[in-house]
Amino acid sequence: KAILKTSLIGTDVRYYSDLESTNNTAREIATRSPEGTVVIAETQRKGRGRMGTEWQSIPGGIWLSLILKPSVPLDNVSKITLVAGIAVTNTLRNAGIDARIKWPNDVLVRGRKICGILTEVSAEVEKVDYVILGIGINANVKLVDFREDIRLNSTSISNEIGKVINRTAFIASLLYELEQQYIMFKTRKFTDIIDEWINLSDTIGKEVKIKTPNKLIEGKAVGITENGAIVVLDRNNERQEIIAGNCRYRN
Ligand code: BTN
Incomplete structure (x- = not known):
């Protein structure tokens, strides 16, 4: 906890060695957990990707979900996914990795995927109840451990920088970036968020x-x-x- 500089995100961290999916566990505990709760697992048996795809969650990765409870209308939630992409990209860049965002919210390095984000919302009558922000980062994953079709389009932090990183420190700086972005998402003009996203984007112009x-x-x-x-x-x-x-x- 000493290196965690946040006051909201990560106030409660639930760590598991293995789960079906951190998004599922976060969903199960969402209503009785405080905003900012983080669910982390070393491996996931049924990691989920966007549009019903499978997310291979092998050892060495960072597989986590955040419980957020913003009091905003439902159509504001996509903004959270955008700022989360910005936060991950900034964290990777601070670690010396040339990360870019591919629409909608993949983070790429040299054209290969290093992170995916899966946002799930529970809402009643257009008002957000809670948001589960699932983030998967190929941190110290060995590419040979991936299924071949995934390996060909993927990279990992350790593969990019040639050494294994301290995942605890990386998660602490990620949660810090996420908190900064989450605070700003509530106050900032949306055009500023779009400008920052476009600056980090790999897709615009292609x-x-x-x-x-x-x-x-x-x-x-x-x-x-x-x-x-x-x-x-x-x-x-x-x-x-x-x-x-x-x-x-x-x-
Ligand atoms: C994608 O690019 O398709 C999104 C992948 C999201 C993966 C993360 S890993 C932590 C969280 N739990 C899941 O089951 N999925 C997300």
Whole structure:
């Protein structure tokens, strides 16, 4: 606790050696836990990714979920995911790693994924009850331990800097960045958040191919909206806003 400089995020830390998914455990304890509670596991048996994908959570990684209770309308929640991406990216950059955000919220290094974020919300009548912010970082993961299809698109902190990091210290600085961003999210003008996100972004300016359940949009990524939707100029130079989907770069 000595190195944890936060006053809200991480006030209560629940550590497990193995869980199904830290997001599931966080959800189970959310209503009776204080805001800022963190659930961490060394490994997850059923780690979950966005859009129903599996998240391989092998030893050496940082697999954690944060319980947040912002009193904001439901449509504000995507902002939390954006600022979380900013926080992870800043923490990695402070550790000397050239991290960038790929829309919607993957963190990449040299085009390979190092972190994924899964936000889940419980809300009643448009008002947020709690938000579970799940963050997975390939910290000291050995790439050979990943399934081949995952390995080809992934990297880890230790793989990037050539040595194993102190995960406790890294988590402490991550929680600090998250707290700073979370405080600012409540007070800051949203255009400032967008500007910072775009600065750290890997996607803006690139030719993209975005798959949603009912369509495929190809074009140039030119910005994001208040809701975290990506703005794409398609072949007919028409502006398309996509709120959720799977993004690939065209080459
Ligand atoms: C993605 O990129 O698809 C999101 C991956 C999110 C993984 C983290 S690991 C901690 C938390 N628990 C889960 O089951 N998933 C998130």
